[in-house]
Amino acid sequence: MTIALDRPQKTRSAQIREKLGYPIIDTDVHTQEFEPAVLDYLEQVGGTALVERFKENLPGSSRFKWYKQSWEERFAYRTNRPNWWGRPTKNTLNLATISLPKLLHERLEEAGTDFAVVYPNLATMAPNIGNEEMRRAVCRAVNTYHADIFRPYSDRLTPIAAIPLHTPEEGIEELEYAVNVLGLKAIQIPGYVRRPIPAFEKYGKEVANEVVWIDNFGLDSEYNYDSFWAKCVELKVVPTTHASSQGWTTQRSVTNAQYNHINHFAFAAEALCKSLFFGGVTHRFPQLKFAFLEGGSAWGASLYADIIWHWETRNKQHLLSNNNxxxxxxxxxxxxxxxxxxxxxxxxxxxxxxxxxxxxxxxxPENPGELDEFELAGIEKPEDVRDRFLNHFYFGTESDDTRVSQAFNRAANPFGDAYGGQSQRIKAFLGSDSGHWDVPDITAVTANAYSMAEREIITEEDLRYFLSIHPLELYTSLNQDFFKGTGVEKAANEYLAGK
Structure with missing residues (x-):
């Protein structure tokens, strides 16, 4: 039987791309692994016994314990209801596109996209596996698998490498392998590690698994992660994250998954962003930039303004002069x-x-120096907040998220019109989330984004920063050859020459 696949010769997104005349870079396209092939790779890395353990405890399977519990158990444990039906199943072509690299590569033009950074499903989950042996083996297997299957399509697609970070050492080891051996050039780190609070471990494993603190690798971290950040700079890779906060405190409805889902990416990303800022990572590593995917950019604009407001009202000198x-x-x-x-x-x-x-x-505080909670971040004036924040953080935003207007509202954002104005945007950029339920049609991505300029939600100039300039800026910040050999190499070279 031959399946008729409805493929328009030129979609509206493709027509818009031609009209715009500049490359469109999608920083967050989701794909789904072909599990039998992944298991072959995992067996090569960890052996048959580990594969069997993996199949019994698939990453993310803990989310589905809700389905195995009675209503009494769900409320007794406050088990948060997980999402379900997360794939675009109505259109068979779109469903196949997310799992077949050759088809995805072919269809990018229909989406109006010149180049895409790919976030495979299992790769986003692998760094959060609790068991060290399993975590490291799965990360190594999926990284090798994705390097292999996407290599023929590197002119338009590049997959992220899954980097575990329970310790800086394991992160460095996998990072070196991913970059130096596999040739991967984009990475994803977890947004956090859930660590047990030592004082509660005496109550047993079940309690310790629930009573945890969130380690965001910067402020108050269990380890000093500077060696990992330094390795990122050395290997010329930009850390990106795609973290979930479902199951955290307020994201824990027993009955309503939408309650748990709304803003959960933003909450997790904000926690990491604050930790990197207040922990002084962006102060100690001025070359390093970070990207937060799928949470939108409105939270970034809000956090930026909030940090400046807190510095103005809670800096050391202000406290000594007004609140002492x-x-x-x-x-x-x-x-x-x-x-x-x-x-x-x-x-x-x-x-x-x-x-x-x-x-x-x-x-x-016994030590007067403890009054200055901005010291690690190196903040002495509000312009320092601007520099530590705007020069380092990028915010992946879906093509139909009109809240991106807050990122580009330079009249409202601190220093938006000062110091050149053009460089003072919150650095929002396209992360379409294609492959998930909220993007039923990959070919609508560019058209959705362009409609925001048509409706004057953002300007045509802002649109160019969103679709092209900010992604080029981010990925060439450490590696000027990031786009070498791709369909956007010429545009990247022109951007770099014009900086």
Whole structure:
């Protein structure tokens, strides 16, 4: 039987691409591995016994324990309801596209896309596997598998390498293998590692698995990850992340998966972004940039403004000058209480206390240096926040996410119109999320993005930054040859020459 595949000669997205005249780079296209082939690779890496263990405990399978529990158990354990039916199944062609590299390569033109960074399903999950032996074997297997199957299509597609980071050492080892042996040039790190809180381990494994803290590799981390960041710089790769926060505190509805899904990528990305910023990673590694996929860019604009606001109201000098309990004029305060307090305070003036800061000297940091919580980030003025943030963080945004307007609203964003204006956008860029339920038609990606300019949600100039300039900027920041041999090599060289 021959299946009729409806393939328009030229989609609207392809027509728009021709009209725009510049390359469109999609930084987040999802694909699905062909499991039997992946298992062959895993067997080569870890042996038959490990493959059997893998099949019994597939990555992400813990999400589905909800289905095995009774309603009583779900509420007793507060098991968050997972997503379901995550693939675009109505159109067979679109479904096949996400799992066949040759077909995806052929159809990028229909999407109006010149080049795409690919995030395979299992690769996004592998770094979060708890068991070290399994985690490292699966990462090695999927990285080798994807390097092999996408190599013939490298002119338009490049897959990410899955890099585990439970320790900096395991991250460095897999990074070196992925880049130096497999030739991969894009990577994905986990957004965090769930670590047990030591004080609760005495209550047993079941409690320890639930009572955890989130290690985001920067502020207050279990390890010093500077050796890993340095290795990224050395090997010229940009860390990107695609992390989920479903199951965290407020993302834990037992009955409603949409409640758990909304903003969960943004929450996880924001936690990592804050950790990198306040932990001083962007201060110590001025060459290094980071990208956060699928969470949109509105949270990035909000976080940027919020950090500046907190610095202006909570920097060390401001606190010492305006909030230090030691500067209270106690005599004047008592006089005011006496004059206006009447019977409310009569006979109890000696009780004036914590609410007004009287006893907060007892709570002051032993080391005055601890007042400066911006010290690691190297912040001495608000312009430093701008530089540590805008020069380092990029935000993957879907083609129909109109909230991208917040990233490009330079009138509202701090320093948006100052210091050249053009460079002060929040660095949002296209991450279509093709291959998932929310992108039922890959050929609509460019048309969706262009419609935002048509509706004047963003300008034509902003659109170019979104679709082309920001991705070029990100991926050539460490590796100027990132696009060598691809369909966008000429545009990348022109961009680099014009910097």
């Amino acid at each position: 309990p030691a500067i209270i004029d106690k005599e004047a305060l008592v006089e005011l209480y006496t004059r206006y307090g009447s019977e409310l305070v009569d006979g109890r003036l000696d009780k004036i206390g914590d609410g007004l800061g009287f006893h907060h000297q007892l709570l002051a």
